[in-house]
Amino acid sequence: MQGGRIARRGLSRLAAAVETAAVAPPRMPDFNHVPLPYDGPSAAEIARKRAEFLSPSLFHFYSKPLNIVEGKMQYLFDERGRRYLDAFAGIATVCCGHCHPDVVGAIAAQAGRLQHSTVLYLNHAIADFAEALASKMPGDLKVVFFTNSGTEANELAIMMARLYTGSHDIISLRNSYHGNAAGTMGATAQKNWKFSVVQSGVHHAVNPDPYRGAFGSDAEKYARDVQEIIEFGTTGQVAGFISEAIQGVGGIVELSPGYLPLAYEAVRSAGGLCIADEVQAGFARVGSHFWGFETHGVVPDIVTMAKGIGNGIPLGAVVTTPEIAQVLTRRCYFNTFGGNPLCTAGGLAVLRVLEKEGLQANAHAVGSYLKDRLRALQDKHEIIGDVRGTGFMLGVELVTDRQLKTPAKDEICRAMEHMKEMGVLVGKGGFYGNVFRITPPLCFTKEDADFFVAVMDSALSKL
Numbered sequence: 001m002q003g004g005r006i007a008r009r010g011l012s013r014l015a016a017a018v019e020t021a022a023v024a025p026p027r028m029p030d031f032n033h034v035p036l037p038y039d040g041p042s043a044a045e046i047a048r049k050r051a052e053f054l055s056p057s058l059f060h061f062y063s064k065p066l067n068i069v070e071g072k073m074q075y076l077f078d079e080r081g082r083r084y085l086d087a088f089a090g091i092a093t094v095c096c097g098h099c100h101p102d103v104v105g106a107i108a109a110q111a112g113r114l115q116h117s118t119v120l121y122l123n124h125a126i127a128d129f130a131e132a133l134a135s136k137m138p139g140d141l142k143v144v145f146f147t148n149s150g151t152e153a154n155e156l157a158i159m160m161a162r163l164y165t166g167s168h169d170i171i172s173l174r175n176s177y178h179g180n181a182a183g184t185m186g187a188t189a190q191k192n193w194k195f196s197v198v199q200s201g202v203h204h205a206v207n208p209d210p211y212r213g214a215f216g217s218d219a220e221k222y223a224r225d226v227q228e229i230i231e232f233g234t235t236g237q238v239a240g241f242i243s244e245a246i247q248g249v250g251g252i253v254e255l256s257p258g259y260l261p262l263a264y265e266a267v268r269s270a271g272g273l274c275i276a277d278e279v280q281a282g283f284a285r286v287g288s289h290f291w292g293f294e295t296h297g298v299v300p301d302i303v304t305m306a307k308g309i310g311n312g313i314p315l316g317a318v319v320t321t322p323e324i325a326q327v328l329t330r331r332c333y334f335n336t337f338g339g340n341p342l343c344t345a346g347g348l349a350v351l352r353v354l355e356k357e358g359l360q361a362n363a364h365a366v367g368s369y370l371k372d373r374l375r376a377l378q379d380k381h382e383i384i385g386d387v388r389g390t391g392f393m394l395g396v397e398l399v400t401d402r403q404l405k406t407p408a409k410d411e412i413c414r415a416m417e418h419m420k421e422m423g424v425l426v427g428k429g430g431f432y433g434n435v436f437r438i439t440p441p442l443c444f445t446k447e448d449a450d451f452f453v454a455v456m457d458s459a460l461s462k463l
């Protein structure tokens with residue numbers, strides 16, 4: 001009798017253990033870093049100040065916004081010292097890893113010596129970084145202008161294209177994001193990011209989006225639309241064409257293979273320049289190449305960059321040919337902070353870390369592995385409509401109906417909350433806001449990828 005009770009108790013303990021194991025949350029890889037004690041204001045206090053003193057246009061992820069107080073490589077820490085795996089990297093920005101010691105060291109050393117001078121005087125930091133950046137560029141792309149952001153870089157690139165060609169019309173792609181100042185808001189083609197202000201001289205071509213696009217993956221049909229814009233919407237001459245290699249804000253949309261060479265040809269035949277916006281895809285993020293445009297086999301006339309260029313420092317750049325660069329000598333072009341010694345010392349350190357640590361190869365290897373694992377997850381979860389991207393620029397699109405491709409807008413928000421509870425921070429975007437954007441620091445490991453997939457699997461199972 002008693003023996004039976006003991007046996008039953010043993011069995012129920014076993015069942016409980018099995019159940020616990022089944023629901024145990026995925027375990028984050030170990031990481032040897034103890035965050036500093038935090039004695040600053042609480043999340044609630046910061047939220048109160050933000051509501052009172054900052055723009056009401058600011059928004060945040062999660063129903064209870066996170067107070068992130070420290071970062072180390074691919075991890076972030078909140079005010080209570082809780083660790084999170086960062087799969088968004090401050091919107092595809094932190095490439096070497098949060099607070100990488102080489103980058104921090106270079107900035108600190110420069111800050112201790114000279115913080116600011118402007119280009120009115122000589123300083124080696126800006127020249128050294130420009131030389132290093134030019135060495136990463138193909139062809140005749142050898143002249144660098146520094147800016148403070150991606151918006152500024154694209155504004156400058158568009159202006160240079162107009163000055164060089166003497167034409168005004170710019171062609172950009174629907175669903176693109178290029179910035180939020182006067183010219184770049186015109187080039188941006190998603191209503192959520194456009195205000196009702198004058199945005200002239202930009203035509204938006206049909207997006208060569210293999211998943212949702214009107215012509216599937218048919219690059220020729222999409223390129224014909226560019227040709228028709230030129231013929232029916234302009235004088236037949238254009239200033240240029242601007243596009244991302246993979247649309248970031250637009251939801252990690254890869255352009256149909258073969259599209260960019262055809263579009264470039266059409267634009268160049270109409271006298272235009274081709275601008276590659278590498279703000280998100282640049283700096284080894286796509287893994288197979290250093291620049292996103294290289295994955296399409298094209299060489300642009302102007303390349304713009306920001307985000308990854310500085311691992312989080314406010315820095316942007318425009319790189320072009322000596323001939324095109326000449327247009328800015330017609331008047332004075334000046335940017336107070338552009339090429340600031342702190343930023344350019346940091347930028348040079350970023351380039352060195354990317355090379356020293358083989359981060360492009362890591363983005364390629366781990367990114368491909370992660371994409372394969374996400375594809376396998378798609379077989380399990382009906383809600384995953386598409387898995388796409390390359391390297392560490394990956395997208396997972398959620399739909400409530402695979403045939404109709406109905407955007408799963410609420411579901412993605414709930415899944416993100418679950419993922420946060422399990423310790424993973426991921427981005428989201430896309431025109432409908434239903435695409436996970438997975439753009440981690442390039443030091444993200446295979447173990448991180450496994451943990452990420454386990455967490456996403458668990459979160460989607462809870463919906």
Ligand SMILES: Cc1ncc(COP(=O)(O)O)c(C=O)c1O
Nearest residue numbers: 149150151177178179279280306
């Ligand atoms: C492709 C692309 N271009 C330009 C920009 C604008 O950059 P910034 O926010 O630094 O002005 C962004 C920002 O997300 C971007 O993703």
